[in-house]
Amino acid sequence: MSTVRLASYNLKDFTLDRDAAARVVRAIDPDVLCLQEVPRRLFSTWRVSAFAAECGLYWSGRHRGSGGTTILTSLRVQVVEAGHHRLRVAALQRTRGYAVMRVGLAGHQPLAVASVHLSLDADERERHAAQVLAALAGGGPVVVAGDLNEGETGKAWQLLAGGLRLVSPTTPTYPATAPRRLLDVIFASPEVGVAPHEDVVLSTEDVVAASDHRPTWVDLEVS
Numbered sequence: 001m002s003t004v005r006l007a008s009y010n011l012k013d014f015t016l017d018r019d020a021a022a023r024v025v026r027a028i029d030p031d032v033l034c035l036q037e038v039p040r041r042l043f044s045t046w047r048v049s050a051f052a053a054e055c056g057l058y059w060s061g062r063h064r065g066s067g068g069t070t071i072l073t074s075l076r077v078q079v080v081e082a083g084h085h086r087l088r089v090a091a092l093q094r095t096r097g098y099a100v101m102r103v104g105l106a107g108h109q110p111l112a113v114a115s116v117h118l119s120l121d122a123d124e125r126e127r128h129a130a131q132v133l134a135a136l137a138g139g140g141p142v143v144v145a146g147d148l149n150e151g152e153t154g155k156a157w158q159l160l161a162g163g164l165r166l167v168s169p170t171t172p173t174y175p176a177t178a179p180r181r182l183l184d185v186i187f188a189s190p191e192v193g194v195a196p197h198e199d200v201v202l203s204t205e206d207v208v209a210a211s212d213h214r215p216t217w218v219d220l221e222v223s
Contacts, residue, residue, distance in 0.1 A: 002105050003195050004077060005029065007217035008145035008168070008184055010036040010117065011210070013068065014047060020203075021210035022054040028200050028217050032103055033057060033072040034115030034145040034186075040068045040095070060101070067097035069115040069146065077103050080110050085135070087128045089119065096124075098132050098146075102139070108222040111192070112139040116146035118156055125149060125156035133163065143220070145186040147213065152182070160187045167194045173214040176207055184216045193221030 007030035011021055025033060033055070039047045045062060048070060052059040057072040066084035073079055080102040087096040096119055104110035114132050118125040125148065136142045144164060150157055168186035172179035188194070198219060207214055 001193070001195075001221045001223075002108060003219040003221055004031045004105065004111070005217060005219050006032045006034070006113065006143060006145060006186060007215055008034040008036070008115065008147075008186055009211070009215040010147045010184060010213035011038055012212055013037050014039055014051070016211055017206075017209040018051060019054070020206040022051060023206050024202055024210050024215060025055040025057070027202050028215060030057075030217060031074045031077045032101070032113055034099070034113065035070050035072065036115060036117035036147045037068045038063070038070055040064075040066070063099065065095075065097050066099050067095045067117060069097060069099040069117050071099045071101045071103075071113060071115050073101070073103055076105070078106055078110075079103050087131060089124065090121070093119070093121075096128060100135065105222055109140055111141045111143050111220070111222070112136050113143045113145065116144060116148070118147065118149045120149055122150065122155060125154065126159060129156035129159045133160070141192045142189040143186065143192065147184050149183060164189055167192070167220070168216045168218045169197055171216075173216055175212050176210075176214050179214055184213055186216060186218050188220065193223070195219035195221055
């Protein structure tokens with residue numbers, strides 16, 4: 001059975017130590033990296049491209065409308081399709097969106113992967129989660145990864161859990177200095193297999209310097 005390592009990481013718009021973040025990513029060594037809070041405005045394309053290169057990963061390109069979400073990949077996987085989509089928000093609120101990619105190993109069925117960063121408003125989180133799920137429906141195996149901004153009792157979490165299952169560790173991810181809340185998670189459709197979790201030794205100094213969130217990752221079995 002072949003595996004794909006998929007990770008999710010909120011990077012606080014690169015306002016902290018980007019080099020430390022890249023070292024964290026290289027230690028995890030993901031095949032697919034779902035990012036949230038990457039730069040969206042001035043020089044954002046150059047900055048995200050440079051970060052991808054520093055991580056030893058590759059980027060599909062422009063992420064306008066994504067609300068600061070995107071997906072990076074390694075050369076171990078093939079990108080079949082990639083895009084970034086806007087989600088409607090209330091006036092004067094932070095823009096929201098999601099990145100989506102169909103990606104997989106040669107000779108294997110691709111996964112439809114979405115990177116999401118849900119709203120601070122509970123009703124908006126639920127509505128956006130429903131829209132992302134609807135967009136992914138009917139496309140084969142599905143993975144949704146990102147910062148939900150809520151825990152397992154939240155409506156968006158429950159909506160995702162209705163058709164998908166949590167496959168990432170239940171270790172708290174926020175705040176990075178002393179994690180108390182599990183906000184950063186990975187859900188997958190039932191047909192996606194999950195290999196036993198492999199811990200990675202990360203530099204605590206780098207993890208705290210890189211972001212206010214900790215990353216999460218999972219090894220997915222592909223058929």
